[in-house]
Amino acid sequence: MKSDRHRKARPPLDRGGLERLALHYAGRYATTRAKLTAYLVRKLRERGWTEEREPPLDSLVERFTELGYVDDQAFASARAASLQRRGYGGRRIDQALKAAGIDEEDSAPIRAAAEDGAWAAALRFAERKRIGPYAAEPLDRPARERAFAAMVRAGHQMDTIRRVLDAAPGEIPNPDNM
16 A cells, blocks of 8 residues: 555646536435535545635535435435334434434434334344343343443333333233333
């Protein structure tokens, strides 16, 4: 691997270069308006800007959004579905969407769907971790505390956690009895 001293310096960006970078990034990665803007700001900081006027970041990101290259709602939906399949709860999903720069308007329907699937996600998490109804034997106090803490970090509600961890091994609780 070459050291930084031997790497050829990249030329400063102009409007066309900035657009090519944005297009490459949006084409390669599922992204949001906020993430694309942060990427372009980083590239401008690394390489500089050649033109007199300020870089047209907002208009470029807005144009990519209008063209459908960047879709915050689709990104939020895919990210939430992925996290829910892995067993994460609503609070963790909400944190991930905020970190990705998804605004409240785009994330509201996703949060509602996460609440609807909270019980199934909690059971998936318990199955992955082999706790609650998926444990081989009842958990002792220290193991139960670790399992409880893991489910809290995964973003599940306290009452859901208690119901999952109170279940006897092999007896999957019914969500209708909540």
